[in-house]
Amino acid sequence: MRRETILNVGIPGLLLAIGLLAYALDETYIITLATRAAILALAGVGLNIALGLGGLVSLGHAAFFGIGGYAMGILAFHAQTYMPLWGVIGGTTSMPIIWLVAVIASGLAALVIGALSLRTSGVYFIMITLAFGQMLFYFAISWPAYGGEDGVSIYMRNNFPGLNTLVPLNFFLICFAVLAVVLIFAGRLGKSPFGLALQATRQNVARVEAVGLAPYKLRLMAFVLSGAITGLAGALFADLNRFVSPSMLSWQMSGEIMVLVILGGIARLSGPVAGAMVFIALEYVLEDLSHYWHIYLGAILLLVVLFARGGLVGLIAGREVAHD
Amino acid sequence: MTDAILSTRSLSKSFGALQASDSVSLDLRAGEIHALIGPNGAGKSTLIAQISGALRPDSGSVIFDGQDVTPLPTVARARLGLGRTFQISALAMEFTVLQNAVLGALGQRGRAFRVLGKVMRDKALLESAESALQEVGLSEFRNTVTAELSHGQRRQLEVAVALTLKPKVFLMDEPMAGLGAEGSQRLTGFLDGLRHRAPILLVEHDMDAVFALADRISVLVYGRIIATGTADEIRANAEVRQAYLGEEDAA
Amino acid sequence: MSAALLAEQLLNGLQFGVMLFLMAAGLTLIFGVMGLINLAHGSLYMIGAFAAAGMAALTGSFLLALAAALMAAAIVGAIVEMVVIRRLYDRDHLDQVLATFALILIFSEGTRFLFGSLPLYLDTPDLLSGPTTLFGGLEYSKYRLFIIAVGLAVGGGLFWLIARTRLGIQIRAGKADREMIAALGVDIRRLYTLVFALGAALAGLAGAMIGAIQSVEVGMGEPVLILAFVVIVIGGIGSIKGAFVGALLVGMTDTLGRVLLPQAFGLFMDASSATTVGASLASMSIYILMAGILLFRPSGLFGGQA
Numbered sequence: 001m002r003r004e005t006i007l008n009v010g011i012p013g014l015l016l017a018i019g020l021l022a023y024a025l026d027e028t029y030i031i032t033l034a035t036r037a038a039i040l041a042l043a044g045v046g047l048n049i050a051l052g053l054g055g056l057v058s059l060g061h062a063a064f065f066g067i068g069g070y071a072m073g074i075l076a077f078h079a080q081t082y083m084p085l086w087g088v089i090g091g092t093t094s095m096p097i098i099w100l101v102a103v104i105a106s107g108l109a110a111l112v113i114g115a116l117s118l119r120t121s122g123v124y125f126i127m128i129t130l131a132f133g134q135m136l137f138y139f140a141i142s143w144p145a146y147g148g149e150d151g152v153s154i155y156m157r158n159n160f161p162g163l164n165t166l167v168p169l170n171f172f173l174i175c176f177a178v179l180a181v182v183l184i185f186a187g188r189l190g191k192s193p194f195g196l197a198l199q200a201t202r203q204n205v206a207r208v209e210a211v212g213l214a215p216y217k218l219r220l221m222a223f224v225l226s227g228a229i230t231g232l233a234g235a236l237f238a239d240l241n242r243f244v245s246p247s248m249l250s251w252q253m254s255g256e257i258m259v260l261v262i263l264g265g266i267a268r269l270s271g272p273v274a275g276a277m278v279f280i281a282l283e284y285v286l287e288d289l290s291h292y293w294h295i296y297l298g299a300i301l302l303l304v305v306l307f308a309r310g311g312l313v314g315l316i317a318g319r320e321v322a323h324d
Numbered sequence: 325m326t327d328a329i330l331s332t333r334s335l336s337k338s339f340g341a342l343q344a345s346d347s348v349s350l351d352l353r354a355g356e357i358h359a360l361i362g363p364n365g366a367g368k369s370t371l372i373a374q375i376s377g378a379l380r381p382d383s384g385s386v387i388f389d390g391q392d393v394t395p396l397p398t399v400a401r402a403r404l405g406l407g408r409t410f411q412i413s414a415l416a417m418e419f420t421v422l423q424n425a426v427l428g429a430l431g432q433r434g435r436a437f438r439v440l441g442k443v444m445r446d447k448a449l450l451e452s453a454e455s456a457l458q459e460v461g462l463s464e465f466r467n468t469v470t471a472e473l474s475h476g477q478r479r480q481l482e483v484a485v486a487l488t489l490k491p492k493v494f495l496m497d498e499p500m501a502g503l504g505a506e507g508s509q510r511l512t513g514f515l516d517g518l519r520h521r522a523p524i525l526l527v528e529h530d531m532d533a534v535f536a537l538a539d540r541i542s543v544l545v546y547g548r549i550i551a552t553g554t555a556d557e558i559r560a561n562a563e564v565r566q567a568y569l570g571e572e573d574a575a
Numbered sequence: 576m577s578a579a580l581l582a583e584q585l586l587n588g589l590q591f592g593v594m595l596f597l598m599a600a601g602l603t604l605i606f607g608v609m610g611l612i613n614l615a616h617g618s619l620y621m622i623g624a625f626a627a628a629g630m631a632a633l634t635g636s637f638l639l640a641l642a643a644a645l646m647a648a649a650i651v652g653a654i655v656e657m658v659v660i661r662r663l664y665d666r667d668h669l670d671q672v673l674a675t676f677a678l679i680l681i682f683s684e685g686t687r688f689l690f691g692s693l694p695l696y697l698d699t700p701d702l703l704s705g706p707t708t709l710f711g712g713l714e715y716s717k718y719r720l721f722i723i724a725v726g727l728a729v730g731g732g733l734f735w736l737i738a739r740t741r742l743g744i745q746i747r748a749g750k751a752d753r754e755m756i757a758a759l760g761v762d763i764r765r766l767y768t769l770v771f772a773l774g775a776a777l778a779g780l781a782g783a784m785i786g787a788i789q790s791v792e793v794g795m796g797e798p799v800l801i802l803a804f805v806v807i808v809i810g811g812i813g814s815i816k817g818a819f820v821g822a823l824l825v826g827m828t829d830t831l832g833r834v835l836l837p838q839a840f841g842l843f844m845d846a847s848s849a850t851t852v853g854a855s856l857a858s859m860s861i862y863i864l865m866a867g868i869l870l871f872r873p874s875g876l877f878g879g880q881a
Contacts, residue, residue: 051669057668057669057672059672116866116869116870119869119870119873120869120873120874122668123606123612123668123812124808124812124873124874124875126612126668126672127612127804127805127807127808128808128865128869130801130804131801131804131805131808131862131865132862132866134798134801134862135858135859135862135863138858138859139855139858139859141858142854142855142857142858143851143855144851185439188439188440188442189439189440191442191443191444192438192439192440192441192442192443193430193435193436193437193438193441193443193446193449194436194437194438194439195439195443196423196426196427196430196443196444197427197430197431197436199416199418199419200416200419200427203416203417203418203419204414204415204416204417206378206410206414207410207414207415207416207424207427207485208427208431209397209398209399209402210376210398210402210407210408210410210414210431210485211402211427211428211430211431211432211485211488211489212399212402212403212431212432212434212489213399213430213431213436214399217437218436218437221437225439251797251801255676255679258672258673258676259673259676262669262673266669292684292685292687292688293684294680294681294683294684295680295681295684295685295688297677297680298677298678298679298680298681298684299677299681301673301674301676301677301680302659302674302677302678302681305670305673305674305677306659306662306674
């Protein structure tokens, strides 16, 4: 097996092992951290489809993360208050249904935002995705129905058929399973005909056009898939915290998702997983060390960008590019 | 004019005061190599850009395979069967040589939105890509990363990708550039045979290749075609000698 | 709505627009000349505000506070350019985004470390506090008029600088062709540091002036930064004129939207839903404006090729 393949199995395996070990040692807090890492990794895997494969520097992915979160928050809110949505649709506390709604809602949002943003490229694209993210942030703050700035609290974690989701390990395993499935999908996506064409748009747009493929459509599809996966992560994140607020839509959230992709290594399948684990570990260790841990995070990020462009997985696996 | 597959009608394009294309009409017939020559800055690249769809003309039209394609973008023209190579190699540099060729084959087949199935295990695509690489002599480099190819090899890969498109017309922008004598000769021989698969509109600086290959030659000077004819006719044309070859004689 | 209220809101929109222009001008200059997208521009705004608040607390002088803001932002800008930004010119946009995002984290937390988490307040000077009477008996805040005047003066100065001075010629040449300007014997490294410091000083000035209207706190820069991005997208990247027009458009749309939209919805809705819907829509109005302009001009009103 190549090093890349070993890492693609080993890094998620490490996350699973940490979760299970924490269970064996009865360290509930560590299980929660591992769950957080799995969810953020999922968001990163989503972003990486646009960023790593498509070269689309989206600084507005918190929009999809937040929409996923609000999909969960709104459905569960209507279920816990027994008030049907728009008078007809009852809420739900069933995770699979919530996930489906989160994926569709964030995918649709990505379709609209992408269709507009992808008319431009380069810095314009960065600024516009950031701006649309901010638009939803302010909308969430000013719309009072779901708590405005204060957000929505959900009293009970949502249900998954056959499992007690209030047991930390169970919820961790659910999140990890979702991550694993999406990782397998993303891995296959990268090697699919679409993945080849998408990666070509990142490298040379003129070439893609000359072979008769439309870069705009390829990128839009990547953006929608990317947004939908990040939205799914958002639903899980809200479920982990049993709370959703506009902060999930904030530009800092977009930045954090991007940072963990970069920390791990861009365009590497397991990069976001490594990045999320390191991010959570840094948060855990540095926060203990100093109240101002973001300074260290900033310094580390700066060093990675300036001197270690392949990220952590890049450092371990070398610069070898996947050939097939 | 018999069976012109590709023709331009009075194409004009100006950038400010510069008239880059001045009522250019030329056509490409089945089975021929039509070479477009002209000194630097004559407007060859601008013309190619208008034919391929990268640039919209101010006036005039491009007719391809009986259809007015002037309003169509590059992608649509490529899908109709316009296979081009670029003057400055436009390849996916991080891909292997084979991946670039497979990308071409994928473009030819369409259905690029499949998210499952391994593209580099797709028999039909691989067959098309491998055979194109074979034809241009790049088979042994199939697993080389494109960025590591020599300049000349990139030119060959450009041609190979165009072959995978199985186009109705080839539009080749200086395919010989940087090839060296041996490579040039090899490619000349190859293009000689290729014209029977699809006609070639060839922009080229290598005059040996042009005069050896071209059924007809058009000479572009200051955005205007000053002469079109066989190699002998062009050699004998006084205006061409003065405007173009004359300069070379002097140098 | 009365004409007086409308006039007041127009002036508020103008003041907001002028402030956005000070931010956007620096951003667009830095992008136009150096090709750099700088997320940390909001930090320089914040540094200006903190420097002003600090100096005002120390000396009680508003003028010294403004000077301190300009100096602090320019100096920090120059140092950051020489230490970090310089290494990013040849990098792709992603690296620029990440490195300047890292700078935001460092600056924000660094400021929190130095000044604490509580917001500071910067008082308007006595001379400028309270309202003054304008044409037609309109009462309007002296201080906001001061911001408008300073902003317009700085804007005029900037146009003059770029159109008429030696530095301006170098900036315009630097936009067109980096190698050319180096060949002309201009010290390009010095020019870049200078342009970056200039942009930083403008941001610092904006931060200090707004600091006297709002509170001075960590994180105050980024919302303004993102609005400045909207301004640049609307105006066209690299165009000072575009930044000016875009800033006024955004300032007016945002300010008037907040006042007019709830009233407009009040015409056919009950008051409380009108306020809700109007306020929500107003919060999105500038982004809708941006989307609308993008549909027709993907590279902005005064932009070249995107």
